[in-house]
Amino acid sequence: xxxxxxxxxxxxxxxxxxxxxxxxGVSWWYEQATPEQQKLIQQNIIAPFNAAHPDSVxxxxxxxxxxxxxxxxxxxxxxxxxxxxxxxxSYVAPMAQSGQLMALDDYAAKFKWQxxxxxxxxxxxxxxxxxxxxxxxxxxxxxFFNKTLFEKNSWQAPKTxxxxxxxxxAMLKAGVTPFAAGNADWRGANxxxxxLALNSVAGPENMNKALxxxxxxxSEPFVKAIDRLDGWWQKGYFGKNYFSLTSSEQAADMMxxxxxxxxxxxxxxxxxxxxxxxxxxxxxGFVGFPSASGDPVFPLGIGSxxxxxxxxxxxxxxxxxxxxxxxxxxxGTMNSAWQGEWNIPLKDISTVxxxxxxxxxxxxxxxxxxxxxxxxxxxxxxxxxxxxxTDSYLINGIEEVWLKKSTxxxxxxxxxxxxxxxxxxxxxxxxPAR
Amino acid sequence: MHRLYVLPTLIIxxxxxxxxxxxxxxxxxxxxxxxxxxxxxxxxxxxxLWDDSVFWTALTNNVVWTIIFxxxxxxxxxxxxxxxxxxxxxxxxxxVIYFLPVIIATAITGRVWQGMIYSPVTGITGLLQRYGIDVxxxxxxTSSALxxxxxxxLWHWWGFLCVIFFAALRQVPSEQIEAARVEGATFFQTIRxxxxxxxxxxxxxxxxxxxxxxxxxxxxxxxLTQGGPAYSSEVLxxxxxxSAFYDLAVGKAAAISVVISLFGLAATVVYIRxxxxxxxx
Numbered sequence: 001x002x003x004x005x006x007x008x009x010x011x012x013x014x015x016x017x018x019x020x021x022x023x024x025g026v027s028w029w030y031e032q033a034t035p036e037q038q039k040l041i042q043q044n045i046i047a048p049f050n051a052a053h054p055d056s057v058x059x060x061x062x063x064x065x066x067x068x069x070x071x072x073x074x075x076x077x078x079x080x081x082x083x084x085x086x087x088x089x090s091y092v093a094p095m096a097q098s099g100q101l102m103a104l105d106d107y108a109a110k111f112k113w114q115x116x117x118x119x120x121x122x123x124x125x126x127x128x129x130x131x132x133x134x135x136x137x138x139x140x141x142x143x144f145f146n147k148t149l150f151e152k153n154s155w156q157a158p159k160t161x162x163x164x165x166x167x168x169x170a171m172l173k174a175g176v177t178p179f180a181a182g183n184a185d186w187r188g189a190n191x192x193x194x195x196l197a198l199n200s201v202a203g204p205e206n207m208n209k210a211l212x213x214x215x216x217x218x219s220e221p222f223v224k225a226i227d228r229l230d231g232w233w234q235k236g237y238f239g240k241n242y243f244s245l246t247s248s249e250q251a252a253d254m255m256x257x258x259x260x261x262x263x264x265x266x267x268x269x270x271x272x273x274x275x276x277x278x279x280x281x282x283x284x285g286f287v288g289f290p291s292a293s294g295d296p297v298f299p300l301g302i303g304s305x306x307x308x309x310x311x312x313x314x315x316x317x318x319x320x321x322x323x324x325x326x327x328x329x330x331x332g333t334m335n336s337a338w339q340g341e342w343n344i345p346l347k348d349i350s351t352v353x354x355x356x357x358x359x360x361x362x363x364x365x366x367x368x369x370x371x372x373x374x375x376x377x378x379x380x381x382x383x384x385x386x387x388x389x390t391d392s393y394l395i396n397g398i399e400e401v402w403l404k405k406s407t408x409x410x411x412x413x414x415x416x417x418x419x420x421x422x423x424x425x426x427x428x429x430x431x432p433a434r
Numbered sequence: 435m436h437r438l439y440v441l442p443t444l445i446i447x448x449x450x451x452x453x454x455x456x457x458x459x460x461x462x463x464x465x466x467x468x469x470x471x472x473x474x475x476x477x478x479x480x481x482x483l484w485d486d487s488v489f490w491t492a493l494t495n496n497v498v499w500t501i502i503f504x505x506x507x508x509x510x511x512x513x514x515x516x517x518x519x520x521x522x523x524x525x526x527x528x529x530v531i532y533f534l535p536v537i538i539a540t541a542i543t544g545r546v547w548q549g550m551i552y553s554p555v556t557g558i559t560g561l562l563q564r565y566g567i568d569v570x571x572x573x574x575x576t577s578s579a580l581x582x583x584x585x586x587x588l589w590h591w592w593g594f595l596c597v598i599f600f601a602a603l604r605q606v607p608s609e610q611i612e613a614a615r616v617e618g619a620t621f622f623q624t625i626r627x628x629x630x631x632x633x634x635x636x637x638x639x640x641x642x643x644x645x646x647x648x649x650x651x652x653x654x655x656x657x658l659t660q661g662g663p664a665y666s667s668e669v670l671x672x673x674x675x676x677s678a679f680y681d682l683a684v685g686k687a688a689a690i691s692v693v694i695s696l697f698g699l700a701a702t703v704v705y706i707r708x709x710x711x712x713x714x715x
Binding site: 069393 | 576680
């Protein structure tokens, strides 16, 4: 009797939940997140959103690191979530091309996204003149350095590429590895350095032309950039254990402990830099990556994007969720606890309240980046602006140059061939005008 | 009516094996990013592979891998199984020890070797370096990456062959072994003329399966090097995976899968012929 009552109660509960969800539920598939990170999403997004929108109950489903593959299969069969969370703009173009995503222009007007979101990011989510995606987070790659070690050796943070090389040579002489870097856990780390070389040597203007198809990747500025990067590798700036070290923890530990002096990496490393610096009792510093002219370069990157599925059961609810994420409250709470992953591209972050434990270095860096982007003074990260096959070749092909299995010319020729093919197929993400 | 009994298996085979296999073969003739509509391109994917140096590196690596696995673990397994047959008292203990790596999850085995043995920071390699012995992590050199991965897979795999061979050796009639001893055969003569011929069908099966499995190898390569550095440890399956999920070139990935299947098919044909000959005898 008791069992049957329980079964009836459970069925009723399930039925009610199902009915509620089919009426106004919003589904969002998220990537990998630790239990602590899931708790943050629950506390700072799901709970306040559901409290404010009782008619559109948000349910986040954590799909792990294979989200991208699951999403593609689900979208093909028309069973995907309402909020489509992709790994970056290069995934948006083919989805929009095949009619799987809804144009967001009406919602952009309704929620006044043009007034609240940095225009360059709205432009990056465009396909055929319509907005299909909004970037969740933006990032840049720069130069972390061990401030304590620099003060001890009277070293100055470099501004030009020549200063960088002089400093790196001095570090080699002192038995310090110039760059803390590794790719054992993430082969994609290779492209952080290619991105830096392309932006600092060839420059953002040339990158912009190449991405628009107005300049081939085989042209002289890019040859110089890859040759210079290869020179750094051959001189041993990356150390002898690059392929054995992890790109995140072990690299951060190497710099914090003083075994390496600098770490060219992205803003996503702030949390590791802070915790390993604390452990080693050293203070970190961060500057924009040096360039030929001496003005720092901030290559702009996007981690992931939001879209709405054409077959979404509740598109209005999905738009409300995306709109809620783009608020100073979510920026402040999520970015304080999960630095680097929730740099939502808001135009005005002056009203954002960050937690007291967030390092001033991080806050200052993000302010500098926001200002650089607002002024149109930014570079291009390869993982954001290159189409998938070209980017994949860049990651693996650069190793062939470093290990003398290929030449700079061959590498760039293959890169250009792949890029032109994908450009012809309409797979190159949107590049905002400078 | 009794034919209905095969229906569940038939449905499972059609849905899980036949349809996906046929679709893979079909996709090999299409250009498809996994999202938009596929475009028929004829043999273009195969032509692209033919001109791609990475494809030839991957194919060569698969052949080298097959040769290594046809020789090393089979020899080690046979030797250890024969030893266990002689020293029966401790056979159970050694069977468990040899078999232990087989039951450890591949990802864990890979990470243990990567972190505790090969790593210059946390592994034995690093320890040796600190004592002044210049040992490099084999996974980081283009000349040794494939062999570094093969060592891990050998450690994980040979115990399985050993247990299989030991089970087969125990089926060899004891009268034959006794007769060989009475006739004055030495230990190696007993192996050569009695034991090996007695378990030849098992060895043949294991060798054919080794060829098939060697062309399917993916897990250890992907965990330890992801095919690098500079494609030096790329194998066909990691190449197919990268093509499908990173390059979004599903048609090219399907063409690579068809090539992998051809090698498996060739090995299967050989196996069926060998089996047919055994039946005839």
